[in-house]
Amino acid sequence: xxxxxxxxxxxxxxxxxxxKISELTPFRGSADFSRxxxxxxxxTAGFTDGALYTTGQANSFPNLLAGQFRLAGGGNFIQPxxxxxxxxxxxxxxxxxxxxxxTDCRGVTSLGPIPDIGPKEPLGPVGYLxxxxxxxxxxxxxxxVPGYALLNPYYARFATAPTNMLIQEIPLQNATFFSLCIxxxxxxxxxxxxxxxxxxxxxxxxxxxxxAIVAACVGTGTKGVIANIPDITSIPFFTTxxxxxxxxxxxxxxxxxxxxxxLYGLPFTYVLGPNPFLVPDPASPHPLFKVRPMxxxxxxxxxxxxxxxxxxxxxxxxxxxxxPWPIPDKYVLTQNEITAIQTATTAFNQKISDMAALNGLxxxxxxxxxxxxxxxxxxxxxxxNTRYVxxxxxxxxxxxxxxxxxxxxxxxxxxxxxxxxxxxIPYVDITKYPGVIFP
Amino acid sequence: xxxxxxxxxxxxxxxxxxxxxxxxxxxHGMRNIGMGLIGTSLAYDASSLFYNPGASAFxxxxxxxxxxxxxxMARTTFQPSNVMNQYHIEKIINTPLYFYAAYKxxxxxxxxxxxxxxxxxxxxxxxxxxGRFLIQDLAFKAITIQPTVSYKIKNIIGIGAGFVIATGxxxxxxxLPLEGQAVAEGxxxxxxxxxxxxxxxxxxxTPLKGFNIGIDYRSRIDMKVKxxxxxxxxxxxxxxxxxxxxxxxxxxxxxxxxxGISYEIKEKFLIGLNLCYVFWEAYDxxxxxxxxxxxxxxxxxxxxxxxxxxxxxxxxQYRINDIVTVRLGGYxxxxxxxxDYLNPxxxxxxxxxxxxxxxxxxxxxxxxxxxxxxxxxxxxEGTYSPDNFAGTYKTAVYIPGIGLTYNF
Numbered sequence: 001x002x003x004x005x006x007x008x009x010x011x012x013x014x015x016x017x018x019x020k021i022s023e024l025t026p027f028r029g030s031a032d033f034s035r036x037x038x039x040x041x042x043x044t045a046g047f048t049d050g051a052l053y054t055t056g057q058a059n060s061f062p063n064l065l066a067g068q069f070r071l072a073g074g075g076n077f078i079q080p081x082x083x084x085x086x087x088x089x090x091x092x093x094x095x096x097x098x099x100x101x102x103t104d105c106r107g108v109t110s111l112g113p114i115p116d117i118g119p120k121e122p123l124g125p126v127g128y129l130x131x132x133x134x135x136x137x138x139x140x141x142x143x144x145v146p147g148y149a150l151l152n153p154y155y156a157r158f159a160t161a162p163t164n165m166l167i168q169e170i171p172l173q174n175a176t177f178f179s180l181c182i183x184x185x186x187x188x189x190x191x192x193x194x195x196x197x198x199x200x201x202x203x204x205x206x207x208x209x210x211x212a213i214v215a216a217c218v219g220t221g222t223k224g225v226i227a228n229i230p231d232i233t234s235i236p237f238f239t240t241x242x243x244x245x246x247x248x249x250x251x252x253x254x255x256x257x258x259x260x261x262x263l264y265g266l267p268f269t270y271v272l273g274p275n276p277f278l279v280p281d282p283a284s285p286h287p288l289f290k291v292r293p294m295x296x297x298x299x300x301x302x303x304x305x306x307x308x309x310x311x312x313x314x315x316x317x318x319x320x321x322x323x324p325w326p327i328p329d330k331y332v333l334t335q336n337e338i339t340a341i342q343t344a345t346t347a348f349n350q351k352i353s354d355m356a357a358l359n360g361l362x363x364x365x366x367x368x369x370x371x372x373x374x375x376x377x378x379x380x381x382x383x384x385n386t387r388y389v390x391x392x393x394x395x396x397x398x399x400x401x402x403x404x405x406x407x408x409x410x411x412x413x414x415x416x417x418x419x420x421x422x423x424x425i426p427y428v429d430i431t432k433y434p435g436v437i438f439p
Numbered sequence: 440x441x442x443x444x445x446x447x448x449x450x451x452x453x454x455x456x457x458x459x460x461x462x463x464x465x466x467h468g469m470r471n472i473g474m475g476l477i478g479t480s481l482a483y484d485a486s487s488l489f490y491n492p493g494a495s496a497f498x499x500x501x502x503x504x505x506x507x508x509x510x511x512m513a514r515t516t517f518q519p520s521n522v523m524n525q526y527h528i529e530k531i532i533n534t535p536l537y538f539y540a541a542y543k544x545x546x547x548x549x550x551x552x553x554x555x556x557x558x559x560x561x562x563x564x565x566x567x568x569x570g571r572f573l574i575q576d577l578a579f580k581a582i583t584i585q586p587t588v589s590y591k592i593k594n595i596i597g598i599g600a601g602f603v604i605a606t607g608x609x610x611x612x613x614x615l616p617l618e619g620q621a622v623a624e625g626x627x628x629x630x631x632x633x634x635x636x637x638x639x640x641x642x643x644x645t646p647l648k649g650f651n652i653g654i655d656y657r658s659r660i661d662m663k664v665k666x667x668x669x670x671x672x673x674x675x676x677x678x679x680x681x682x683x684x685x686x687x688x689x690x691x692x693x694x695x696x697x698x699g700i701s702y703e704i705k706e707k708f709l710i711g712l713n714l715c716y717v718f719w720e721a722y723d724x725x726x727x728x729x730x731x732x733x734x735x736x737x738x739x740x741x742x743x744x745x746x747x748x749x750x751x752x753x754x755x756q757y758r759i760n761d762i763v764t765v766r767l768g769g770y771x772x773x774x775x776x777x778x779d780y781l782n783p784x785x786x787x788x789x790x791x792x793x794x795x796x797x798x799x800x801x802x803x804x805x806x807x808x809x810x811x812x813x814x815x816x817x818x819x820e821g822t823y824s825p826d827n828f829a830g831t832y833k834t835a836v837y838i839p840g841i842g843l844t845y846n847f
Contacts, residue, residue, distance in 0.1 A: 018527050019833040021518045021818060071523055101676070111676055381572030381826040382616040392616065411521075427521035431569050434618035438674035 026071040029423030031223050032176040033069035036077060037131045038062030039143075039170060039217060040181035042400060043409075044134025045154065046079070049113075050397040051087030051096035052136060052154065053121075059403035059433060062132050062179055064410040068425050069177075079132040080158040082121045089120035090153040097396040099389065100439055105311035111389070111438070113396040123153055130158045133169055139185045139201055140209040143167055167216035178217045178224035179413065180361075183210070183348050187341050188232050188399070194301055195337035196330040200344045207351050214355050225362040225417050228349040230370035233299060233338055236388035237398035241300035244274040246315050260317055264324060268293055277315030278326040279334070291326045295335060302388070302398040304331040362420035364412050377408075380431050384408070392435040403433035462560035462579065462785055463693070463717060466535045469507040469808035469842035473796015474754025475768020476812075477713040479699025480653035482597075482643060484844045485539035488553040488587045491641035491655040491699070492599025495541050496549045496591035500804065500846035503551075506538040507808065507842020513834055515562070515786060519569050520820070520829035526568050533561050537842075547592070553585040553601065558692045560785055566626070570783045571614040573826050575626070577784055581607030581662060581692060585639055600640040605660045605692060608632045609667075615681075619674025629686055629727065631667025635660050637692075649703040659694040659721050663687070669729060677735075685730035691721035693745075706758065713752040719745035719775035725784075742825055743782065745775040754794070761803075766796035766810070774819070781821025786832040788819035804846045812838040 038044045038060075045052055046060025057063070057079055066077030082088055087096050095115035102112035135142070135155045142148050143166040149159035156162065160169060170178075186201035201209075217224055232238070248254045248270060257270045266289055268278075276293035277300065284290040294300075304327060308314035318325040333341075349367055356363040373393065376385040384405075385391040388398055393405030401409060407430040414425045468486030471478040478490030482497035485505045511533040517526040541551030558581040566575050582605070589599030608631065615625030641655035664687060671681035695718070701711030722745040728738045754768030774787040781787065796810035814836035822829035 018514055019516045019818075019835045021516050021525065021831050021833050023518065023525060024521075024523050026523065068523075099676075378825075378827045380569055380828050426523035429519070429522045429524065429569050431572065431616075434624075435616065436618070438617060438619045439676045 024426050025424065026426055027424045028072040029418070029421040031417065031421040031423055033072060033074035035075055035131075035173060035176045036062075036066055036069055036178070037170065037173045037175040038065075038134055038179045038181075039166070039213065040134045040179070041138045041185050042134065042136035043184065044132065044179070044181050045136050046132070046134070046406070047136045048395040048397070048400045048402060048406075049097045050094045050395075052082050053085045053087050053096050054082055055085065055403070056395075057082050059406050060132065060134070061401075061406045061409045061413065062134070064407055064428050065179065065413055066131070068410070068414060068428060072423060072425055077131045078128065080126045080130045084119060084121040086116060086118035086120045088123065088153065088157070090123045093120065093153075099396060099436055105307040123156070125159070126157050129160070129172060131173060133158070133166060134181075135166065137185060137189075138166070138182070139189065140182050140206050140213065141201060143182070143213050144209055167213055170216040171219060175217075175222055178222060179227075180213065180217055180224060181227040182213065183229045183352065184232060186348065187229065187344055191232055191333060191337075191341055192237065192301065192303075192399070194328075194330040194332050195334070195340075196328075200340060203344065203347050203351075206348055210351055210355060214359060214361075218359050223360070223421065225364060225413055225420070226352055226356050227364040227366045227413070228352040229345050230366045231342065231345060233333065233341060234370055234374050234386055235399055236386060236391065236394045237302045238299040238333060239386065240302050240388040240398060241304055242274070243294040243296060243298050243300060244276045245300065245309070246275045246277050248272060248275060257317065260322070261324075264289055266291070266324065275316075277309075278324055279315075279332050280326045280329050289324045291324050294332070297338070298335055299333040299338065300327065301331045301333070360420075362416040364416045366412070369412050379408070382431065389436050396436065402435055404430055404435045407433040462558055463695075464511075464535050464557060464559050466509045466511075466812070466838065466840065467537050467555050467557065468505060468539075469810045469840050470756075470766065470796060470798060470844070471754075472509070472810035472812055472838075472840060473766030473768065473794055473798075473808070474709075474711065474756050475713075475752045475770050475794050476792070477699060477701070477711045477752045477754040477768065479641070479655050479697040479713050480643065480651035480701040480711055481699070482651070484846055485541035485551055485553075486537070487589075488539050488541055488551045488585065488601065489537070489555055489639070491643055491653045491697070492587045492589050492601050492639055493597040493641035493655070494589070494643040494651075494653055495551060495587065495599055496543075496547055496589040496597045497594075497643060497645070498541060498543075498549065498846070501543050503541040503844075503846045504539065505842065505844040506536070507840055508534055508536040509810075509812075509838050509840030510534060511836065511838050513836040515832060515834040517568075517570075517783070517786070518831045520822075520831070522569060524569065526564065528563060533559060535559065547590055549589040549599070551587050551589075553583075553587060555583050555585075556580060557583055558607070562784065562786075564783060566612075566614060570828055570830075572616055573613065573782065573823065573828055574784045575612040575614060577609075577611050579607065579609040579690070581605050587639070591643075595645055597643040598641070600638060603637040603639055603657070603660065604634070605637065605662065606632070606634040607662050609664065609688075609690070615671070615673060617673050617677055619677075622672055622674045625671065625673040625677070625681075627669060627671050627681075629667060629669045629688075631664030631686065631688060633662040633664045633690075635662060649706075651699070651701050651703075653697075653699040655695075655697045655699075657695045657697075659718060660692040662690045662692060664689065666730075669727070680733050680735040682731045682733065682736075684736070687728045687730075688726060690725065693721045694718040708758070709756040711754050713750075713754075715750040715752065717748050717750065717775065720747050721745075722775070741782070742780065744777060744780050746777065748773045748775050762800050764798040764800075764806075766794070766798075768794040768796075776821070778821045779824045781819065781832070782823045783828065783832075786819075786834060788816035788832060788834070790814050790816035798844075806844045808842040808844055810840050812836075812840075814838070
């Protein structure tokens, strides 16, 4: 009886005892994360919402990666810290975007990106060696340009000498591990100008540049990870405004548009509801109006002036001149331009794969990951895709990732690193990182 | 004192234990709990009203009352599959209870009423954990009331049936991945009540003195919440998308088919076996349908795809003297959840239960019954694939309980 009571009492007390599960054991595998550097462009720098600002930079994917590396022997990771939440100040620098209420020309108020104006970080060298060598705006060959710091204020912030090529900065850290995420801007700068300005980096230039950059990173055998280039035409900057966004809400309007087109000798028929926008077409046989309707698959840029479309007839017939008014070429990616981008992407990615294989680098297949994201992914109950704002991973500039997107990206890197080097770096808890902040 | 220490170490070092099997709570009689939760073939007191209405006509006394309460203490540890963190649910306290009253107006006829809490689930992960977009806190409790009639023929066969009225309520909190300036993170609360009906019918056969065979079937009851309340706390700009709402949902209480066999030697020693088949397939998915629909708010369906399971239970009782009776038992309860549908709402794993019990009879017919149930599950790694949430769960449950029985 007494014994039994003892057992009962002890069992009750045991209720305070937690069930034990063995914890994760982070292991560095064959890699050495003690001195990690990140080489790349705006994505590496932590650029987001159209600016490089404090919290965006703190959530850069290399900074998140470094945090995970620290669980397996990683060391300090120093970024060229921006102390302003409004961006870096230089002539022509864009403001940071936040989600706010926008009233359009029709008086309709809806959620949209608005500039968040405040005191920006004054330009000037940070004066210390950094691990994050990401330069917003940098193309592959820019990293080989002497004096690039004079052209790019973001690089000027951390270049140890204004004349240094970026690849001369790489050996200074004596890194044991690197990440390289470069090449997006070789296509993007062309794409965000609608193919009307800038150009796609020629393949030989890309190849030679990548050879030099990888050589600088690898040095005498430094291990690292390299990411390939996603299909940039699948990001919200290009997919948010539909090609057939010209909505005709009334039949009377449809009839007058059709009558006008007939009058101008343009063989385009309009229907009730959505219709393709008009875009310039230099090859048009028409003597006056070199226009055509957009084809399915062609893309309108996020920066297209929405009010001109909604209230002044851009993409259809001008409300002022009553003449056909195409969306300017710089806001549109035509099928030919898209094909050129995708062809170059394939070629660049082939080169990146070759370099990864040749140097024993882990390869992050961002091209495939982005396709997955386009279809939609779900982690820890959070549904994400590539849609603007609601997709949850892209920032308000429609190009760069928000904190949660960066956390997902960091996990893609960890996945590849673990697979290549036999390491067991734990993943970032993506639920700790917010998506787009709503008012 | 030495035994005490060894037991303490034993718990903390045990490497392969965990808990939970769906949301059925099988604590319906302190005497039964003591001997591995068996009861289908027993006819000692009014708890037969629940375990097998066919047996209650075999209870010898004219009146039988039995009541009791358990203190359910569970601790769960969760290790996400790839993230360096562990979560511990501090302590969940639940108090499943039962009360039975049976009366025999005739020698072969018994009528009675049973009150139990056969289904329930309570879990509290908190509002900062990694799985908060699946579940933060959940409390679900159903109480059943069962008026019952039982009749026996020639001390050989007894049949009985009860009408089951089930009433329950649910409260659920979860986070929504919507971040804002004023509201840091969205969340929703859903509450509702439901009442529905079912039945409990059983047969007891005693081919030889002391040898009992029992079969009992308790029907499925669908707890249909109509017009429950759903509230949302989201950033102001998203309020129009998430209007406070009425919500419909349905949670099935699965049917049970129990088979029991027991043998009693000289009213001193009893050994019994129970096989309980739980029709968990009834729980296919948890669906919430909102009355006021918006582009972002319509119907949410969480598939659960539970599978039917057989629980095996074994128990024994030994009457030391007229005053003290002791009991021991154990059971194996396989989890109804598949590995790829392991949900933190009900972190279910195969479990082993070990029980011990004691009755003290201060005077004839009256007993104070105590029991202790220790449930150890197996550490289980799984993913709730619809939400891509993966990790390893482990739970231990300690359930002391006390009850009174009076037969006269």
